[in-house]
Amino acid sequence: MSMPQLRKPPPSAYTLIGDGEHSQVFRRHSSRYCIQLFTLNCPELTPHKVRLEYDYLRKVYDALPQLIPWQRLFVRSLNHHISEAVVVKRWVHTDVMLPLGRIRRTQLRHGTAAQLDQFIAITRTLVENAQRRPTLLPDIFDDRFRNLVIDRAGDLRLLDTNRLVNTNALRALASDETLDITRHWIHGRFFRRMIYLEAAFRERTTRELQHDPLYRRYLSPDDFEALVQESRTRHEFV
Incomplete structure (x- = not known):
């Protein structure tokens, strides 16, 4: 199966650390942040929707302020295709010894x-x-x-x-x-x-x-x- 196509590759210092149906996540070694890039074939999702849904989650889960990692959307215009956007997220160090699908x-x-x-x-x-x-x-x-x-x-x-x-x-x-x-x-x-x-x-x-x-x-x-x-x-x- 071929990898989803991005509009342009990430900077050379960044390594792929995660992927979804319509996006890929990259991180530079030891950085406190990671970046999310979206594919050319990404139906429905828009820069405006990314920002709106992030703000929505922050609001409805405000009683859990640590739940939603900080992120910022960079795009020339909210009207542009999502593949032109970059989302910068604060990197989260997951506790691999406590996967929620396997513990009580x-x-x-x-x-x-x-x-x-x-x-x-x-x-x-x-x-x-x-x-x-x-x-x-x-x-x-x-x-x-x-x-x-x-x-x-x-x-x-x-x-x-x-x-x-x-x-x-x-x-x-x-x-x-x-x-x-x-x-x-x-x-x-x-x-x-x-x-x-x-x-x-x-x-x-x-x-x-x-x-x-x-x-x-x-x-x-x-x-x-x-x-x-x-x-x-x-x-x-x-």
Whole structure:
């Protein structure tokens, strides 16, 4: 598979350290910062949207000021294509010994566990509010579990603030209708990750979560079980 095409390569001193579907992240050795460059084929994402979504996350998670790493967008005009933009981010040293997809609450410091509690509570509120007004959901469902991480200081961090998930599909549901997780697979992955986070770090049982009004509103019993089974298949603790 070929690498996604950038408008121009990064400076020669920078090394590729991460990649996504529509961007690549580079860092110069020992630098406190890294840069994110976007591909030529990057639908929907614009410089304006990058800035808007970053500011949105900073606002809704303001109770967790360490969660969103500092970043700054550089582009000649917000009307230009995203491939012409550079996002400079403060580098986060991830604690590789504490991958959230493989640990439990008992392995965390008290302060880190408290941050996860607060993150889950705020994120649940975004879903609950979606019934009344548009909200955006953070990308916490990447397959490699490298976006929501713990840093070496023990703080919870959300590394990528781009391409948030809108809640239009949730708001459009009739009162007796649940989400089609095949058609709206991104929302399904979001709920799968939320169920996992609550099970692993709030120590809630699968039975409790299945009867939780938040999940019962959007997921049929069969779809809930399918998401739990997928999480187990990925060797997550549920």
